[in-house]
Amino acid sequence: MQGQNKSKKIARVFPRKTKATPDDDLCFFGPPPLLNMPEVDEVHISVTFTYDKPIAEELAYQWQMLGVPVKVGGPAYDDPGGEFVPGMYLKKGYVITSRGCNNHCWFCMASKREGKLRELEITEGWDILDNNLLQCSDQHIKKVFEMLKRQPVRPKFTGGLEAKQLKPWHCKLLKESKAQRMYFAYDTPDDYEPLVLAGKMLQEAGITPQSHVMSSYNLIGYKGDTFEKAEKRLIQTVKAGFVPYAMLYRNESGETDEQWRKFQREWLRPEIVTKKFGEVWNHIDD
Secondary structure, eight states, rough: OOOOTTTTTTEEEEESSSTTTSSSTTEEEOOOOSSOOOOOOOOEOOSSSSGHHHHHHHHHHHHHGSOOOOOEEEETTTTTOOOOOOTSSSSEEEEOOOEESSSSTOOOOOHHHSOOOOOOOOOSSSSSSOOOGGGGGGHHHHHHHHHHTTTTOOOOOOOOOOOGGGOHHHHHHHHHHSSEEEEOOSSSSSGGGHHHHHHHHHHTTTOOGGGEEEEEEEEEOOTOHHHHHHHHHHHHHHHOOOOEEEEEOOTOOOOOHHHHHHHHHHHHHHHHOOOOOOOHHHHHHH
């Protein structure tokens, strides 16, 4: 649903509110309001997660009462996405400068949904949500960092940076950008060595582990995973210089195991992560 006619008044409806959803007057959660509903030309129901599809379909039925076209789409419906429109389906500040990915990770839908990586026109924003920014051309990456210099807020790389793609000149740009946070990933054993090398490159560029700027997504709870294996990956992440962020695997219906949810909650508690980080890095400093 991206790249729609900007002259139209489009109501965007979301099954759930997150910190990334827009907050303007044409953004809604739930059925249409009974009072003070502005006139709109279309209604777009934007769905990120497959387990929200039943809610979205009910919302579509409710919003049809307005008598205007209602479209349902988004990542949950394998929408490949078009040009990124700032503030349309994501709050202003979030930006996507490329779509797709050339990897084919079994747990990720990016390449299946959006195809091979393609670069987009670069728009303004400071929280980069690209699937794999570092797979883009050198020219594109440099233009993204030039754009970030114009922003009123220090950048974040929430979409994730692939450790295997990281080069010293990327590290230099990341250091110069004064990024608030940059996320890499350690999901399977094959990701560990590239993460260690990325940590060394970032530290050589002057980004210290103690700054807590270097972070890593860690997928846990998938088939064949165990608490012991997951904790090993999380601790190895700390040893590599990154703050771990435990992400619980969900199937298409959104189901998760309660014991895994408990494990995730423990590793998301700041005091737990800070303690682990301190134990590892105080030992290294000694």
